[in-house]
Amino acid sequence: MSAHRDGQDLPGVDPAFARSARRWLLAYPPPWRARRGDEMTSLLADLAEPGARRVGLRAGLPLLWSGLRTRRCARPPLHVVVGYRVLERPVPARYRPWVRADLEAPWRPLREIPWRLAYLLPLAAFVLAGIEGADEAVGVVAWALVLVAIECGLDTRRRQRAAERHLLPGAGETAADGGARRAVVLRDRVAARPAARAAVRTVAVLVAGAGGVLAVVAARGDAEPASAVAPAAALVVGGAVAAAARRRRRWLADPPPQPGRRVVEATPGLLLAGPVAAVAAVLGVVALLLGGDVHGQWGTLLLTVALAAAPVVVSTWRWVAGRPGLVAVDVVRALADGLPPAVDLPRPGLVPVDAGPAGRPTPSP
Amino acid sequence: MRITEQSYLVLLALAEEPRHGYGIVQAVRDLSDDEVRLGAGTLYGVLDRLVAAGWAEASGEEVVDGRLRRYYRLTGAGREALAAHTDRLTALAARARRLVAPRPATGGAW
Numbered sequence: 001m002s003a004h005r006d007g008q009d010l011p012g013v014d015p016a017f018a019r020s021a022r023r024w025l026l027a028y029p030p031p032w033r034a035r036r037g038d039e040m041t042s043l044l045a046d047l048a049e050p051g052a053r054r055v056g057l058r059a060g061l062p063l064l065w066s067g068l069r070t071r072r073c074a075r076p077p078l079h080v081v082v083g084y085r086v087l088e089r090p091v092p093a094r095y096r097p098w099v100r101a102d103l104e105a106p107w108r109p110l111r112e113i114p115w116r117l118a119y120l121l122p123l124a125a126f127v128l129a130g131i132e133g134a135d136e137a138v139g140v141v142a143w144a145l146v147l148v149a150i151e152c153g154l155d156t157r158r159r160q161r162a163a164e165r166h167l168l169p170g171a172g173e174t175a176a177d178g179g180a181r182r183a184v185v186l187r188d189r190v191a192a193r194p195a196a197r198a199a200v201r202t203v204a205v206l207v208a209g210a211g212g213v214l215a216v217v218a219a220r221g222d223a224e225p226a227s228a229v230a231p232a233a234a235l236v237v238g239g240a241v242a243a244a245a246r247r248r249r250r251w252l253a254d255p256p257p258q259p260g261r262r263v264v265e266a267t268p269g270l271l272l273a274g275p276v277a278a279v280a281a282v283l284g285v286v287a288l289l290l291g292g293d294v295h296g297q298w299g300t301l302l303l304t305v306a307l308a309a310a311p312v313v314v315s316t317w318r319w320v321a322g323r324p325g326l327v328a329v330d331v332v333r334a335l336a337d338g339l340p341p342a343v344d345l346p347r348p349g350l351v352p353v354d355a356g357p358a359g360r361p362t363p364s365p
Numbered sequence: 366m367r368i369t370e371q372s373y374l375v376l377l378a379l380a381e382e383p384r385h386g387y388g389i390v391q392a393v394r395d396l397s398d399d400e401v402r403l404g405a406g407t408l409y410g411v412l413d414r415l416v417a418a419g420w421a422e423a424s425g426e427e428v429v430d431g432r433l434r435r436y437y438r439l440t441g442a443g444r445e446a447l448a449a450h451t452d453r454l455t456a457l458a459a460r461a462r463r464l465v466a467p468r469p470a471t472g473g474a475w
Contacts, residue, residue: 012431036409042432043386043405059404066406070413 010038013045020054021045027067029074030104031097074098084166085115091166096179099166100352103159109152109269116151117144135290138283145280152276155269163350185349186262192326194266196317202274203313206306209282210299213289217296227300234308242311249319251334252326252341261344263327366418368450372411374401376420376439376447383424383438386412412437420446 010018021041025033044055044063055063076084076095083089084099091099102108117124124140131137151158167179217223281302288298316335320326330341368376371393378384378392389412390403403411415421420443426435439447 010431010433012429038433039386039426039435040405040409042434043390043408045432046387047390047405062404063406066410069410073413 010041010045013041014051014053016053017045017048017055024055024060024063025067027064027071029071029098029101031101032070032074082115084162085112086119088165090170093170093173096167099162100179103163103167106268108159108267109148109155109272112158113148113151117147120147133290135287135292138290139287142280142283142287145276145283149273149277149280152269153273155267155273159267160350167350167352179353180350181353182348183351184346185351186346187260187344188262188264189327189329189344190266190270191263191324192320192328192331193324194271195328196313196320196331198266198271198274199313200317202278203306203310205275205278206281206302207310209278210285210303210306213282213285213299214296214303216289217294217299220294222294222296224295224297224300227296227303230300230304231307234304235311238308238311241308242315245312245335246315246319248335248338251339252323252330255325255330255341256343258341258344260346261327263325266328366414366420366446368446369411371401371403371407372415373447373450375403375408375411375415376443376450379421379437379439380444380447383436385434385436387434389437415443419443 013021018041021044022037025037025040028036044059045052047059048055074095074097075081076091076098080091080095084091102111105111127140131140163180168181214223214227217227285293285296285298285302289296293299312335316331320331333339333341366372374393374396375389377396378389381392384392386405386408390408393401393403412421416423416437420440421437422440424436424438426433428434
């Protein structure tokens with residue numbers, strides 16, 4: 001994105017006025033704001049009465065209208081959107097800024113998921129028409145959540161693929177026409193802290209959900225001894241695994257320098273994938289319970305798996321919390337494989353291109 | 366691209382010299398004899414369309430008194446379009462003058 005940040009580095013504009021202008025300019029699409037936000041704020045300040053501390057309705061409402069019209073013009077027509085979301089067809093070059101804004105949106109999976117599910121609409125309609133009983137309804141919801149979790153988990157990969165497909169300049173175009181160009185880039189690695197937090201949430205959902213299912217079974221008087229024995233045994237095994245993992249933390253004590261690496265925050269979608277999958281698993285167990293698994297065997301299995309993983313996940317999470325520099329892949333490699341961190345090398349990738357004032361591409365920071 | 370009165374005035378303002386947003390607003394006010402006062406949204410709507418049509422382009426920026434001024438200038442295609450539209454308007458004005466000129470009375474009986 002542009003170096004300008006919507007009127008935050010304009011000493012000649014009253015900060016309160018700049019804030020007010022920024023709020024009105026929200027009507028414009030984000031790429032437009034990044035490109036023109038500062039000069040627009042300056043112009044609004046020039047046009048306003050001297051000493052004005054906010055953009056009034058008289059100046060603001062036309063801005064709102066113009067912004068929405070700009071949004072409508074920047075947004076491709078429906079058939080292009082369908083081609084982009086569902087059929088993975090190339091998007092015409094003039095809509096590249098729209099594609100780029102989409103690829104940079106933190107919550108992109110939320111936009112993708114309805115389209116992906118729409119793809120399955122005929123099948124879904126067929127399934128929904130045949131639903132008999134609460135167990136099947138819960139089962140369908142569980143399957144839908146599995147799809148959502150997969151979509152969230154593939155977030156990073158989907159963004160990369162879409163960038164390859166839609167942002168590179170085509171034949172006969174110059175680099176400035178593209179939203180991105182090929183370059184050797186640092187290897188992106190996801191920070192360990194948020195990832196560990198997501199893992200803890202996943203385990204918490206599994207334990208609470210499966211535990212709840214077993215509590216219902218026990219309240220009905222259908223519980224079997226295995227429902228208590230297996231989870232308890234899993235907890236013991238999990239504790240032993242956690243102790244072994246704790247010893248393997250020494251591999252992370254003296255990490256090598258990583259000049260070829262960039263530590264990034266995981267996208268919200270990536271962090272949601274685990275917990276959503278856990279909810280899907282719990283709903284699946286609920287569906288089986290409603291469908292005749294009276295003794296809660298599937299609930300026992302789920303609780304056993306969750307409790308076996310819980311000690312190592314929780315202790316790793318608490319340990320990682322005090323070490324902000326760690327990346328997830330190093331932690332997994334050390335704890336699971338007993339190997340020191342691998343040195344990452346720069347690799348071929350894409351960097352965004354901003355068309356500068358003279359139309360010359362300038363690499364983004 | 367269709368040339369509206371506003372975009373014609375902006376083209377005229379840019380024909381003289383490269384100008385920044387506030388400069389265009391002032392020039393348009395002078396050109397239109399204080400009749401057309403462009404708002405910020407309208408101006409950038411017009412500029413977006415001119416840039417998209419390849420008739421105008423950004424030509425550098427500077428910070429004056431802590432405010433960002435980005436300059437815009439006409440491209441060759443913009444100048445041609447402006448000249449062509451001015452010819453059309455001139456021809457239209459000539460026809461209009463013939464139509465609204467005072468005519469000698471015809472066929473009076475008294």
